[in-house]
Amino acid sequence: MSQALIAPPGLEGVVVASTKLSNVEGKIGRLTYRGYDIHDIAPNAHFEEIVYLFHYGELPTRAELDDIRRKLASHRELPAPVVAMMKSLPKDSWPMDVLRTSISMLSQFEPHNPDGAHTSDVDGAIKLIAKTPVIVAAWDRVRRGLEPVAPRADYDAAANFLWMRTAETPHDAAVAALDMYLVLHCDHSFNASTFAARCTASTRADIYAAVTTAVATLEGNLHGGAPSEVMHMLQAIATKDRVEPYVRDIVRRGERVMGIGHREYKVRDPRAQHLEEKAKALGIAAGDSHWYDLAVAVEQTAVRVLQEEKPDRALYANVDFYSAPMLNALGIPSDEFTCMFACGRIVGWTAHILEQLAHNRIFRPQADYNGPSGLRWVPIDQR
Numbered sequence: 001m002s003q004a005l006i007a008p009p010g011l012e013g014v015v016v017a018s019t020k021l022s023n024v025e026g027k028i029g030r031l032t033y034r035g036y037d038i039h040d041i042a043p044n045a046h047f048e049e050i051v052y053l054f055h056y057g058e059l060p061t062r063a064e065l066d067d068i069r070r071k072l073a074s075h076r077e078l079p080a081p082v083v084a085m086m087k088s089l090p091k092d093s094w095p096m097d098v099l100r101t102s103i104s105m106l107s108q109f110e111p112h113n114p115d116g117a118h119t120s121d122v123d124g125a126i127k128l129i130a131k132t133p134v135i136v137a138a139w140d141r142v143r144r145g146l147e148p149v150a151p152r153a154d155y156d157a158a159a160n161f162l163w164m165r166t167a168e169t170p171h172d173a174a175v176a177a178l179d180m181y182l183v184l185h186c187d188h189s190f191n192a193s194t195f196a197a198r199c200t201a202s203t204r205a206d207i208y209a210a211v212t213t214a215v216a217t218l219e220g221n222l223h224g225g226a227p228s229e230v231m232h233m234l235q236a237i238a239t240k241d242r243v244e245p246y247v248r249d250i251v252r253r254g255e256r257v258m259g260i261g262h263r264e265y266k267v268r269d270p271r272a273q274h275l276e277e278k279a280k281a282l283g284i285a286a287g288d289s290h291w292y293d294l295a296v297a298v299e300q301t302a303v304r305v306l307q308e309e310k311p312d313r314a315l316y317a318n319v320d321f322y323s324a325p326m327l328n329a330l331g332i333p334s335d336e337f338t339c340m341f342a343c344g345r346i347v348g349w350t351a352h353i354l355e356q357l358a359h360n361r362i363f364r365p366q367a368d369y370n371g372p373s374g375l376r377w378v379p380i381d382q383r
Contacts, residue, residue: 021054038271095338099132137165158182181344193217203362211353234324
C-alpha cells in the first residue's frame with residue numbers, strides 16, 4: 001500500500017487548487033461569484049454582466065456592458081458547415097452529443113498555432129459563450145424538421161435564445177426567467193465538469209479541447225442530467241395525491257429523490273429559492289401552475305420523509321429541482337435541460353480554463369494500486 005495519503009472517494013473535502021471565481025460555503029448555504037453573494041446577484045444582474053464579471057474581474061460600467069453585449073452578439077452566427085453537420089445527423093441524436101460535437105467542430109474555423117492549438121484567451125471565451133446557446137437553439141429546430149432561425153443582434157442572450165427556438169418575440173417574463181437561470185448556472189467552484197476542464201487545460205490543451213471535455217462530463221445524470229430526471233419524476237407522479245406514496249417508496253428502496261440533496265450544501269441550495277420564484281411566476285403568467293405546485297408538494301414531502309427516514313443527513317432542494325418546472329414552462333423539452341445548463345456554465349468553464357492556464361501545473365495525482373503483484377509471464381500454449 002502506498003505511503004502517500006489516500007484521498008476519500010470522489011475527492012470529497014480535498015482542496016486541489018485555488019480560484020478567485022466562485023466560492024461554495026455548503027454549511028451555511030452561501031454561493032458567491034468573485035465575492036458577490038448570489039442572493040444579491042440573482043435579482044439584479046443580467047447574464048452579460050456576469051460574463052463580464054467572470055472574465056474581467058469586476059462588474060461592468062454602462063459603457064463596458066454595452067461593449068460586451070455587442071461582442072457577444074457579433075459572435076453568435078454559426079459557421080455554415082456546423083449547421084450542415086447538424087442537418088446531416090439523425091433527428092433523434094441526443095442533444096448533448098450534438099452540443100459536444102458542435103463545440104469541438106467550432107475549433108476548425110479558428111486559426112491554430114504551429115503546434116495545432118488555438119489561442120486560449122478572453123476573445124476565444126466570448127466566442128464560445130456566444131455560440132453555445134445558439135447551437136442548442138439551432139438543434140432544437142433542426143431536430144423538429146425546421147430551419148434554424150438567424151440570431152438577432154438587438155437581443156441579449158436569453159431573449160435571443162427564445163427567439164431562435166420559436167421565431168416569435170419572447171415575453172418579458174420568459175426572458176427574465178431564462179436570464180436568471182443562466183446567471184445562477186454560471187459557476188459553482190470545482191464541480192465535476194469544471195474540474196475536468198481544468199485538468200484538460202493543465203496539459204496546455206486549448207480552450208476548445210477543455211470546453212469539449214467539460215460538456216462531455218456534464219452529460220452524466222449525476223451532474224448536468226439531473227434536471228431531466230426531476231421532470232421525469234414529476235411526470236411519473238402526475239398528481240398531488242400520489243406524492244407521499246411515491247416519495248416513501250423511493251426512500252425505502254434506498255434510491256434518490258431527484259433534485260433533493262447536494263454534495264456541498266447541508267441546507268437548501270441558495271439558487272433554488274430564485275428558480276422557485278421564476279417557476280411560480282411563469283406558471284402564473286401562463287395560467288397553469290400544475291408543475292410548479294406539484295414540485296412544491298414533492299419538495300415539502302421529500303424533506304419531511306427524508307428527515308424521518310434519514311435523520312443523520314441534511315437533504316434539501318438543490319439547483320436542479322426547480323430548474324425542471326421552470327424550463328418546462330419555457331417550452332424546453334426535458335432532453336435539452338442539460339444543454340441549457342451548459343449555456344450558463346460555459347461562462348465558468350471558460351473563466352476556469354483561463355485561470356488554470358495563467359498559473360498552470362499539470363494535474364498528476366497518484367493512485368493506490370491494489371491489484372495483484374509478482375505474476376510471471378506464461379507462454380500462450382501453457383495457459
